[in-house]
Amino acid sequence: MTVSTCVKCGGHSFEVALFTPLGRSYKLSMVQCSSCGVPVGVLDPSVQARLEALKTQIAAIDERMTRIARALAG
Ligand SMILES: [Zn+2]
Incomplete structure (x- = not known):
C-alpha cells in the first residue's frame, strides 16, 4: 500500500477531527493532515x-x- 502524502506540507500522518459546518447543527468528521491541518476528506458519521x-x-x-x-x- 502506498503512503498518503499531504499536498501542502508533505506530511504522512493524518487525524480525524470533528467540525460543525457553518449554519448547521450537526457535526461531520474530517480527515486532516496532523501536521498542518489541511483537510483531505470528510466522513459523515x-x-x-x-x-x-x-x-x-x-x-x-x-x-x-x-x-x-x-x-x-x-
Ligand atoms: Zn500537511
Whole structure:
C-alpha cells in the first residue's frame, strides 16, 4: 500500500477531527493532515446509522415478500 502524502506540507500522518459546518447543527468528521491541518476528506458519521436502518427495512420487505409468496403458493 502506498503512503498518503499531504499536498501542502508533505506530511504522512493524518487525524480525524470533528467540525460543525457553518449554519448547521450537526457535526461531520474530517480527515486532516496532523501536521498542518489541511483537510483531505470528510466522513459523515451518520452513514452507519442510516445503513443499519436500511438493512432493517430490507429485512422487513423480504419477510413480507416471503409471506406473499406463501399466500400465492397456498
Ligand atoms: Zn500537511
